[in-house]
Amino acid sequence: MTLKVGSIAEGTVVNITNFGAFVEVEGKTGLVHISEVSESYVKDVSKHLKEKDKVKVKVLSIDDNGRMSLSIKQANQVKKTARPVEIDWQKEKAKNEVxxxxxxxxxxxxxxxxxxxxxxxxxxxxxxxxxxxxxxx
The missing domain is CATH 1.20.5 (Single alpha-helices involved in coiled-coils or other helix-helix interfaces)
Structure with a gap:
């Protein structure tokens, strides 16, 4: 599979810095910026990720030099929105009873x-x- 912007792949964390983590995906290394690690605020990346962790990432961009910008947060958001929401219509009707x-x-x-x-x-x-x-x- 060739990596292109928007694709989601599994990678391995190879290095953690104070500004993010480097993840190897299909033989290439990309950066997951600290703001793209989790939906909640991340002060210390090492509290969320460890080296050799397997993570699902989304490719945000690839520049002319082949450097990749990746996101764990956005890869997980796709999974959440793909699931249908179940609504109990009986409860909804009772709540809105006129x-x-x-x-x-x-x-x-x-x-x-x-x-x-x-x-x-x-x-x-x-x-x-x-x-x-x-x-x-």
Whole structure:
């Protein structure tokens, strides 16, 4: 199999540095940058990879000199998205069950009245207990 951009292959970690890991794929060595090691934040590559580990990588780019940029993170993302998602439609239907119109209106009116009363209290506190005409309520 010839390596080209976008292909996924298995490789072996041959060297670990503070900025990534070098992985040998089909006789060629490429770099997996620290940002492409895992989906989570990686501070120390050696905590995620060891030399001689077998890893699945995606070829991100190959420059004119034959240097490869590789990604473990993106190779694993392909595997995750290929799997179909199972949905329990009965649970979804129960979650989205529609409440009748009268119940929704009464709930709305109750919440509105509570909010209106809170606003009135707050205004009265700001005005020192006086309404617009200057007398207390």
């Amino acid at each position: 409440v009748n119109f009268e119940d929704r209106i009464s709930k709305f009116l109750k919440e509105s009245e509570e909010k209106f009363q809170d606003i009135k209290k707050h205004q009265n506190m700001r005005n020192g207990g006086r309404n617009k005409r200057g007398s207390s309520m």
